[in-house]
Each structure stands twice: as C-alpha cells, then as structure tokens.
Amino acid sequence: MSISRANLRLSIGLLMxxxxxxxxxxxxxxxxxxxxxxxxxxxxRRFKLLPNLIILLSVSAAHLLQPNGLRLFSIGTFPxxxxxxxxxxxxALVLIGLLYLSQYMVTGRPTFPGKLGKIISLQFYYFxxxxxxxxxxxxxxxxxxxxxxxxxxxxxxxxGDRSTLSQTKPxxxxxxxxxxxxxGVLWGLYFLGSFGVLPVLA
Amino acid sequence: xxxxxxxxxxxxxxFIALLGAFALFLSTVEYLIPKPVPFMRIGLANLPIMIGxxxxxxAEFIVLVCxxxxxxxxxxxxxxxxxxxxxxxxxxxxxxxxxLLYNLGSRWVSMVGISIAGxxxxxxxxxxxxxxxxxxxxxxxxxxxxxxxxLATSIILGIFTQQFMKRSVWYRQKASL
Numbered sequence: 001m002s003i004s005r006a007n008l009r010l011s012i013g014l015l016m017x018x019x020x021x022x023x024x025x026x027x028x029x030x031x032x033x034x035x036x037x038x039x040x041x042x043x044x045r046r047f048k049l050l051p052n053l054i055i056l057l058s059v060s061a062a063h064l065l066q067p068n069g070l071r072l073f074s075i076g077t078f079p080x081x082x083x084x085x086x087x088x089x090x091x092a093l094v095l096i097g098l099l100y101l102s103q104y105m106v107t108g109r110p111t112f113p114g115k116l117g118k119i120i121s122l123q124f125y126y127f128x129x130x131x132x133x134x135x136x137x138x139x140x141x142x143x144x145x146x147x148x149x150x151x152x153x154x155x156x157x158x159x160g161d162r163s164t165l166s167q168t169k170p171x172x173x174x175x176x177x178x179x180x181x182x183x184g185v186l187w188g189l190y191f192l193g194s195f196g197v198l199p200v201l202a
Numbered sequence: 203x204x205x206x207x208x209x210x211x212x213x214x215x216x217f218i219a220l221l222g223a224f225a226l227f228l229s230t231v232e233y234l235i236p237k238p239v240p241f242m243r244i245g246l247a248n249l250p251i252m253i254g255x256x257x258x259x260x261a262e263f264i265v266l267v268c269x270x271x272x273x274x275x276x277x278x279x280x281x282x283x284x285x286x287x288x289x290x291x292x293x294x295x296x297x298x299x300x301x302l303l304y305n306l307g308s309r310w311v312s313m314v315g316i317s318i319a320g321x322x323x324x325x326x327x328x329x330x331x332x333x334x335x336x337x338x339x340x341x342x343x344x345x346x347x348x349x350x351x352x353l354a355t356s357i358i359l360g361i362f363t364q365q366f367m368k369r370s371v372w373y374r375q376k377a378s379l
Contacts, residue, residue: 017282062340091336098283106276119215119222120276123269126223134227143369150372153220 006108008171009043012179013105019186020097026090026201028193032186033097039182040100043107056092063088086201126153218262222269225250229274244355245321247274251297252313252320252363255304257376267297284335291327296320313367317360318353325352 003011020036023029041047069083109124111117133152139145171179192198229247247270254266271293275281280289300320303311311319325348333341367373 013282059336062337062343065340065343066338095284095336099280099285102275102280102282102286105282109276115215119219119265119269120272122216122219123222123226123273126220127226127273130223130227131230143366146366147370147372150220150224153223 002170004108004111005169005171005175006110008175008179009107010105010110012182013101015183016101016186017098019183019190020094020101023094023190023193024090025193025198026086026093027198028189029090029093029097031198032189033093033100035185035189036097036100036104040104040107043104045100045103045107052096055096056089059092059095060085060088063091082201126156129153129156214262218258218265218269221250221254221258221266222273225266225270226273226277229270230277245324245352245359248296248317248320248359249363249366251293252300252317252359253366253373255300255316256367257373260301263297263301267293287335288328288331291331292324295327296324299323312360313364314357314360317356317363321352321356321359322349325349 016036020029020032023032037047063084064080066084067079067081068087069081072080072082072085074080112120130149130153133149137145137148137152189198225247228249232244232246251266251270254263258266271286271290272281274289275286280286297320300316303316303319308316329341329345329348332344333339337344367377
C-alpha cells in the first residue's frame, strides 16, 4: 500500500491519540506528553516553555477551586487538595500532549482527498503567496496595502503545480517501523498506567 | 434587508480559497501575539469572514468558515487537540450569528454591532466548552475578563471592517459583481 510520509504521520498520530486521552495515571500521562514533545521536536517543531507552563498552572489552579481528596495544606482558609491538584495537572498534561501530537501529525502537510483536498491545497498555495507578496508591499495605509495584496493574488495563475506544498514522497519500510514504535510506546505507557505498574500520585 | 437566497453562479473555489488563505495569514499574525491561554483569540482572522458576509452565497460562506477552522488548525498544529473544538465552536457560532444579523438586520445593525454579536456568541460557546473540557465550574471565574476582552477586540475589528468595506477598491469591485 502506497501512502505519503505526511499522511503516514497523520495516521500514526490518530492511532496514538486514544492512548493519551484514555490515560488516567498522572505519571503515565506526564511520560506520554514528554515523549510526544520530543517526537514533535524531532520533526522540527519548536518548544516554548512559557505557554506550556501557563497551561499547566492555570488549569491546575482552576481545579484547586473545587477541593477534592486529601488536604495537603491551606492558604488562609483555602484548602489545597491532592485530588484537585492531580486532576488539574492531568488535564493540563493531556492538553499539552495533544497539542504537540497534533503538531507532529501535520508536519509535512498531509493531503486530503477529493474537493476538500483541492480547496485546502489551493488555500495553502495562496497562503504561501501572501507571505511572499506581503514582504514587498508598502504597509501604510493598511487598507491600501490589503487592496494591493488582494489584487496581486487574483492575478496569480493557480493552474500550475502545487504538489510541492505537501510531502508526497511515499513512506518506506523504515517509516512504517518508526511509526509503529511510536504507537507502541504510547500504548505501552497507557497499559503500564492502567495496570498499576507506574506509581499513582493521587 | 438582504435576501438569504442569493442567485450566484457555481461555487467560486479560487475566490473562497483566497479568502481562506487571507484568514490563515491573519491568524499567523495573531499567533505571534502572546495570549494568557491558548484558546483566547483576538479575532483578526474573522476579517475575511466578515468581508465574506457581503460577497459569498450561503454555501460558499460555509466552505470559507470550514477552511478557516481547518487552515488555522493545520498551521498551528492543533487539529487533533481540544483546541480545535474551541475554534470550531467559536467560529461556527460567531459565523452563524453574524450571517443572520447581516442578512436579516443590517439595516439596523452596523458592522461593529455584527462584530460584537459574533464575538459574544463565540466567547460564550468557548466558555461553555472550557467548563466541560478543562476548567470545570471555575470556568465562570474567567468569564468576565474573557467577555470584556472579546468586546474590546470585536469593536476594533468591527470598525476596521466597516472602514475596509467603505474604502477598499477590491471590495467595491467584488460587491458590485
């Protein structure tokens, strides 16, 4: 079966998705999220600490407002509970994991079939042209600049080859094996968490 | 009052793709602006949607909305995360509200009003989603700043869109077709 590298990555990601969504173990989800972040980095995506830290802190803090489980300590009369902290951290880690998994899945820009695929490909073609043309346009006044940009884009002949936008190179055996390994790691961590092999924090 | 059923030729894929790409470009500009939580958006990418209100028929408008959601998710890499649900819920609700207001009530409501209504619809849907997906009951605590921010940014976007529709030669040409 012939499938492009980009589409194989998309399929691999879809197989990995339930493993992190179904994970209930906090250590398990932390390991899964870390693995996915490394995976996204390996495929050229960037990691920014601050946005992830903000997600982790804001989601965890929001859950602290609903006390749940063992009382760890109090800030004034406000109780900090282990259950709420763990639930918030787990949800935040799932979100972070999904964000990076999603980034990994769309590296190489997968192609979609049919009319939808055609229009998305056209959209990305125009997008590439906008980013190129915009650099050469005088930005003030802004409405005039947007007019120039839109008129320029309309003059472009879109009938040419747009296939370079996606990685249409077919996946080889090595790609399949690496993909299988990633799926195995994510599901392995899910089962380790589910069967109590990984430590339970709360 | 404008008619909901405009008689237009078959779907103009290239034109819709162009507006979709324009939305994508504006969302990458927006992506560079730091935000406290990932699903908070200023709504710059709504400009092509608002422009499309006066230029597209219902089917084309729906395709543009889908392109905006898909394109944004592909560019930001959020297609398979919760974030796409926020984007989907917010964009669809605001597009629906804006489309109905533009076609049924634009005699009484300006583009600023349409923009505010769209932003409020989008923010309310996103708050409800964050209540069930992320924050629980605490979601209501972020509601006031979230709605105030949405109000402020939608007023700015509405004013800009109104000016664009008035001054843009490109828009006037398209609207007269």
